[in-house]
Amino acid sequence: MSAVRISDVHADKIPLGLCTFRGWVRTHRQSKTVTFIELYDGSCVKGLQLVIDPTLESYAAVAPRVATGASLMVQGELAPSPAKGQRYELRVQEFKLIGESPAEEYPLQKKGHTLEFLREILHLRPRSNTFGAVFRVRSAASMAIHTFFHQRGFVYVHTPIITTSDCEGAGAMFRVTTLDMEKPPRIDGKIDYKQDFFAGEAKLTVSGQLEGEIFATAVGNIYTFGPTFRAENSNTTRHLSEFWMIEPEMAFYDLHDNMALAEDFIKFLIQYVLDHCADDLEFLFAREWADKSMLETLRQVSTAPFATLDYTEAIKVLEKSGKSFEFPVKWGMDLQSEHERFLTDEYVKGPLFVVNYPKEIKAFYMRVNEDGKTVRAMDMLVPRLGEIIGGSQREERHDVLVERIKECKLPVEHYWWYLDLRRFGSVPHAGFGLGFERFLMYVTGMQNIRDVIPFPRYPGYAAF
Ligand code: ATP
Ligand code: MG
Numbered sequence: 001m002s003a004v005r006i007s008d009v010h011a012d013k014i015p016l017g018l019c020t021f022r023g024w025v026r027t028h029r030q031s032k033t034v035t036f037i038e039l040y041d042g043s044c045v046k047g048l049q050l051v052i053d054p055t056l057e058s059y060a061a062v063a064p065r066v067a068t069g070a071s072l073m074v075q076g077e078l079a080p081s082p083a084k085g086q087r088y089e090l091r092v093q094e095f096k097l098i099g100e101s102p103a104e105e106y107p108l109q110k111k112g113h114t115l116e117f118l119r120e121i122l123h124l125r126p127r128s129n130t131f132g133a134v135f136r137v138r139s140a141a142s143m144a145i146h147t148f149f150h151q152r153g154f155v156y157v158h159t160p161i162i163t164t165s166d167c168e169g170a171g172a173m174f175r176v177t178t179l180d181m182e183k184p185p186r187i188d189g190k191i192d193y194k195q196d197f198f199a200g201e202a203k204l205t206v207s208g209q210l211e212g213e214i215f216a217t218a219v220g221n222i223y224t225f226g227p228t229f230r231a232e233n234s235n236t237t238r239h240l241s242e243f244w245m246i247e248p249e250m251a252f253y254d255l256h257d258n259m260a261l262a263e264d265f266i267k268f269l270i271q272y273v274l275d276h277c278a279d280d281l282e283f284l285f286a287r288e289w290a291d292k293s294m295l296e297t298l299r300q301v302s303t304a305p306f307a308t309l310d311y312t313e314a315i316k317v318l319e320k321s322g323k324s325f326e327f328p329v330k331w332g333m334d335l336q337s338e339h340e341r342f343l344t345d346e347y348v349k350g351p352l353f354v355v356n357y358p359k360e361i362k363a364f365y366m367r368v369n370e371d372g373k374t375v376r377a378m379d380m381l382v383p384r385l386g387e388i389i390g391g392s393q394r395e396e397r398h399d400v401l402v403e404r405i406k407e408c409k410l411p412v413e414h415y416w417w418y419l420d421l422r423r424f425g426s427v428p429h430a431g432f433g434l435g436f437e438r439f440l441m442y443v444t445g446m447q448n449i450r451d452v453i454p455f456p457r458y459p460g461y462a463a464f
Helices: 006-010 115-119 129-151 209-219 255-276 278-288 294-303 311-320 337-348 398-407 412-423 436-444
Strands: 017-030 035-040 048-052 071-080 088-099 202-204 221-229 242-251 307-310 352-358 374-382 386-393 429-435
Touching: 006 017, 017 088, 035 071, 115 129, 129 221, 129 255, 129 278, 129 436, 209 221, 209 242, 209 412, 209 429, 242 255, 242 436, 255 278, 255 294, 255 352, 255 374, 255 386, 255 429, 255 436, 278 294, 278 436, 307 311, 307 337, 311 337, 311 352, 337 352, 337 374, 337 386, 374 429, 386 436, 398 412, 429 436
Parallel strands: 048 088, 307 352
Antiparallel strands: 017 035, 017 071, 035 048, 071 088, 221 242, 242 429, 352 374, 374 386, 386 429
16 A cells, blocks of 8 residues: 555545555654554654554554654554544554664754754754755745746746856855866966866856846746855855855846836745645744744735835935934945845835945946936845845946946956847846745745755855
């Protein structure tokens, strides 16, 4: 008999009667007359109550070896449970211990371990309720991303992870080399990367955007969804050295089309996760977070219209707020978290876009506005978190782009292929980037980015 997933039981997809389950012991209680085991199999946050008569031959033989974390196969009668707190129970008829889990050694004994402790046992933390929930949400959100773009006819493009183009300038890059670090080949005193594996300096990508533009100006609307790397020494709760990014890029889109898509996208993702992971979210919010209004704020973002504020206007609002910010407000500065939080949580009381930033604080590829001072950038800010998406309309005018590259003191010759896109059938186009883990922090309420990626990498740490 093939085994049933516990999630299907709780979703009423399984007829009552004889069933087989496989999973792990979460808790167990034994008395003289009956043994209760809570079995879980990772399919949902809920377990299944096993009811075992201790005289059952197949159980009695292994009873002393049943412990938290042990793996089992059980067969029995799935029936309505007379007990409170659960709808079903399994009255066990056949019992098989598959793998033991010595109680004195298994680290996940108690409930309620701290997230910090669980971070030290990355190989076991997915077995905890909290991380089971987080990673099921992560999986569902990945599907949501693909679903959203496929419904709209976007082409999924795999931009390279190893790159020899140092164009984006989004952050410090990791080097990829097979040179002998003890004695690298040298030429004129410098390391000779011509002799390296790729016959040049290779790095791990910090963004797929520029390559994404190649495809947008070829097949129309595209998106990337893959790993990106930043070799920044930023030990924060919002930064990882390896993270996943979603970067759509659309031909013939202006800034407003771009914002409309970003708004639909975020709403769709939140709604998808609310629809598909309700139990996991409820569990996370109840167990991990004191703030009981989290589900409400998510529902609000998934339905409320987004406000738009010009950067220049936002600065005026902040100046007039009467607040004393740690970073003083001045036209030309980048908005800090405290400013973003004021705008979302107190001023707009909801999600908003800030648009048309000063060109000095934005990337070279953003389209210059008629005022010559600002660029067609947009940041989406959401309550509780601040910036979640950054995007722009791209500069499609060849000569203006060359000027901007020079202004930013970047080597124009590196951008020959990027400039070619503006020489041959150039079109207005736009796109944005969403850091996948930042989104997951937002929907799960997890406060540390290291807790929403299975194997976090950050300065000083890359275990497994
Ligand atoms: P921040 O100011 O937070 O460092 P950034 O301006 O460097 O972000 P971008 O270069 O615009 O970010 O990258 C696009 C998106 O990728 C960001 O909006 C964010 O969601 C995410 N992101 C950027 N850096 C990291 C990182 N080190 N770890 C995880 N996500 C990141
Ligand atoms: Mg950064």
